[in-house]
Amino acid sequence: MAKVDLLQLRPEGLYCEIGDFYIDPWRKVHRAVVTHAHSDHARWGMGRYLCAEEGRDLLAARVGTASLIQGVAFGEVVHHRGVQVTLLPAGHIRGSAQVKVEYQGEIWIVTGDYKLQNDATCTPFELGRCHCLITETTFGLPIYRWRAPEAIGHEINAWWRANQSEGRTSVLLGYALGKTQRLLSLLDPSIGPIYEHGSSAKLTEIYRATGCALPPAKNPTQEPKGTDFAGSMVLAPPSAVGSSWLRRFGDVRTAQASGWMQIRGIRRRGAVDRGFVLSDHVDWPSLLSVIRESGAERVLTTHGYAAIVSRYLVEMGLDSTPLETPFTGEANAEEEEVEPAPV
Numbered sequence: 001m002a003k004v005d006l007l008q009l010r011p012e013g014l015y016c017e018i019g020d021f022y023i024d025p026w027r028k029v030h031r032a033v034v035t036h037a038h039s040d041h042a043r044w045g046m047g048r049y050l051c052a053e054e055g056r057d058l059l060a061a062r063v064g065t066a067s068l069i070q071g072v073a074f075g076e077v078v079h080h081r082g083v084q085v086t087l088l089p090a091g092h093i094r095g096s097a098q099v100k101v102e103y104q105g106e107i108w109i110v111t112g113d114y115k116l117q118n119d120a121t122c123t124p125f126e127l128g129r130c131h132c133l134i135t136e137t138t139f140g141l142p143i144y145r146w147r148a149p150e151a152i153g154h155e156i157n158a159w160w161r162a163n164q165s166e167g168r169t170s171v172l173l174g175y176a177l178g179k180t181q182r183l184l185s186l187l188d189p190s191i192g193p194i195y196e197h198g199s200s201a202k203l204t205e206i207y208r209a210t211g212c213a214l215p216p217a218k219n220p221t222q223e224p225k226g227t228d229f230a231g232s233m234v235l236a237p238p239s240a241v242g243s244s245w246l247r248r249f250g251d252v253r254t255a256q257a258s259g260w261m262q263i264r265g266i267r268r269r270g271a272v273d274r275g276f277v278l279s280d281h282v283d284w285p286s287l288l289s290v291i292r293e294s295g296a297e298r299v300l301t302t303h304g305y306a307a308i309v310s311r312y313l314v315e316m317g318l319d320s321t322p323l324e325t326p327f328t329g330e331a332n333a334e335e336e337e338v339e340p341a342p343v
């Protein structure tokens, strides 16, 4: 008997016809399973949402309609017309999930965005076995290999100390949902005060309220007039560069934390003083190990280098095709680790 395709691409998004639901749809549909709260995956206007309980409040902050969102525990099976849906942790940002879809013994997994590296702010990635894997390939080239995040954390704190000894304020740029909180978790609060931009503060609050312990971060706009910020650390989105908001900090050193710093660090020197290679996406060696260990004979790729990775997998003897999705390009660079426009 020919195997059925459990998921197919429709104009609205990735669709499971048997179960009648979409995964991370980009147009309005009646039932959406959402992997995580980044804007290219989570959109407003769906009839109902299903997501991981760990990320429910973040999704509600994004789409506004908490009453329409059902949160489920990782590993809990939900049934839709005989199709079993299970969310597995993706380790990308808080509450990020992979979607495992199972019907009559056939198993497909949609990874959403994911990484295997340590991250104190979310449940670690869990590998699932499947027949077909739909994986993101944002950093799907051999040049992308991440160093241990603990080592990057040391470098960031050393940079902060060095700036402090020169009487400067450190401004560390990263997108507001996920990266800011992960950076905060890596900072050593004994060095000095930490501030954060208003765009991430509400999200950081949700992280704390849902059980993620983070060092305290203050809102600089609530400090008394004339406050001297010298020696402090400021977490802000990339758009803060050149803004009047930044002027209050006086003599600053700026840095950006992103996977793109592996190749963009030097080219972007004009915009920031320093680049830290810290990504919330899977790197090349981990991508290949996940594909191998999933046992999938068919691999569909999305994000970034989807076509290149797919061709590579075909050469390795797998059945693979890239999927055309809007999971990159349209995303807001502040919320997602999309490749920044060339400077």
Ligand SMILES: [Zn+2]
Residues within 6 Å of the ligand: 036, 038, 092, 113, 336, 337
């Ligand atoms: Zn994401």
Ligand SMILES: [Zn+2]
Residues within 6 Å of the ligand: 038, 040, 041, 112, 113, 303, 327, 336
């Ligand atoms: Zn994404």
